[in-house]
Amino acid sequence: MNIGIVGLGLMGGSLAKAVKRYGIAKKVLGYINNEKNKKDVLELKLVDEIVDLETLKKESDVIILAVPVDAIIEMFPSFLDIDEKTTIIDMGSTKEYIVKNIPEEIRENFVPAHPMTGTEKSGPKAAIDDLYEGKTVVLCNLEKNGNTHVNKAFRIFQGIGMRIVVMDADEHDVHACFMSHLPHAISFSLANTVMSHEDPKSIIALAAGGFKDMSRIAKSSPRMWTDIFKQNRKNLLSSIDLFEEHMKKVRKMVEDENYEELEKWMAKANTLHEIL
Numbered sequence: 001m002n003i004g005i006v007g008l009g010l011m012g013g014s015l016a017k018a019v020k021r022y023g024i025a026k027k028v029l030g031y032i033n034n035e036k037n038k039k040d041v042l043e044l045k046l047v048d049e050i051v052d053l054e055t056l057k058k059e060s061d062v063i064i065l066a067v068p069v070d071a072i073i074e075m076f077p078s079f080l081d082i083d084e085k086t087t088i089i090d091m092g093s094t095k096e097y098i099v100k101n102i103p104e105e106i107r108e109n110f111v112p113a114h115p116m117t118g119t120e121k122s123g124p125k126a127a128i129d130d131l132y133e134g135k136t137v138v139l140c141n142l143e144k145n146g147n148t149h150v151n152k153a154f155r156i157f158q159g160i161g162m163r164i165v166v167m168d169a170d171e172h173d174v175h176a177c178f179m180s181h182l183p184h185a186i187s188f189s190l191a192n193t194v195m196s197h198e199d200p201k202s203i204i205a206l207a208a209g210g211f212k213d214m215s216r217i218a219k220s221s222p223r224m225w226t227d228i229f230k231q232n233r234k235n236l237l238s239s240i241d242l243f244e245e246h247m248k249k250v251r252k253m254v255e256d257e258n259y260e261e262l263e264k265w266m267a268k269a270n271t272l273h274e275i276l
């Protein structure tokens, strides 16, 4: 099949590599809206052809939307005239707002997906060969899709070595919030907290592994994450409230010098890594 990818950054670029490597795509077409990325995509040979959006729509059996989540919504009107056999799959990190806003005309064609894998890097140069291998992709609200479109999505994701999990978009957004969006909010906060107190020289000289681990995702794209926080605002606010409760709890145990409780509380946190 021909696969057209809109947005050839980390996710789109890595998908282009994977569908070529596994022989799933006969041809990979790319649509790019910025000159700097075009140059990088050509140099990295991520796609067979860079085309305009109309050509991509006509020549692709499957169109992948690998752009920030607000851009996915903004692009809906461009796809209202696609062929009934063409499948569209989005890779956005949020699902509820996207699913709610898919126009009725293309709802059968549109498979909402979220690959639960990524890095803090962005742009075509961030694309990696095996990003998707052995990872999970969540597909949402498939009851509204035609079988042919679901089958194509399964062929692509299973074909590049992914495990598929199906759930409703609202349920997805709660899980994604706690396991990805809240951790990003915490990492951005930690980075800003430390920089508001420590000068760069001390950070360079003294930062140890733990701080580097916890602040890695604070390097993530502000454009992409502002969109995600906006679209998952309600869940993010509740998860921040709950996190604040836990911060208050540790603060109180330290303030009260309740070290017995503190040790128990930490031991409970250790058990997360028995399941991860």
Ligand SMILES: NC(=O)C1=CN([C@@H]2O[C@H](COP(=O)(O)OP(=O)(O)OC[C@H]3O[C@@H](n4cnc5c(N)ncnc54)[C@H](O)[C@@H]3O)[C@@H](O)[C@H]2O)C=CC1
Binding pocket: 006, 007, 008, 009, 010, 011, 012, 031, 032, 033, 034, 037, 065, 066, 067, 068, 069, 071, 091, 092, 093, 094, 114, 115, 116, 117, 118, 119, 120, 121, 122, 123, 124, 126, 221, 224, 228
């Ligand atoms: N970064 C990550 O680890 C993960 C990201 N996602 C989702 O995947 C999507 C893409 O993210 P990344 O690849 O990380 O971002 P990225 O920033 O690496 O790539 C996005 C690309 O889309 C292009 N773009 C933006 N607006 C466009 C438009 N209107 N038309 C055409 N191209 C446009 C940008 O120029 C950029 O090259 C986002 O929706 C994100 O939420 C999902 C899972 C993991």
Ligand SMILES: O=C(O)C(=O)Cc1ccc(O)cc1
Binding pocket: 092, 093, 115, 116, 117, 118, 119, 120, 180, 217
């Ligand atoms: O860099 C990391 O560890 C990530 O967690 C990347 C990531 C970012 C956004 C997603 O929707 C899913 C995964």
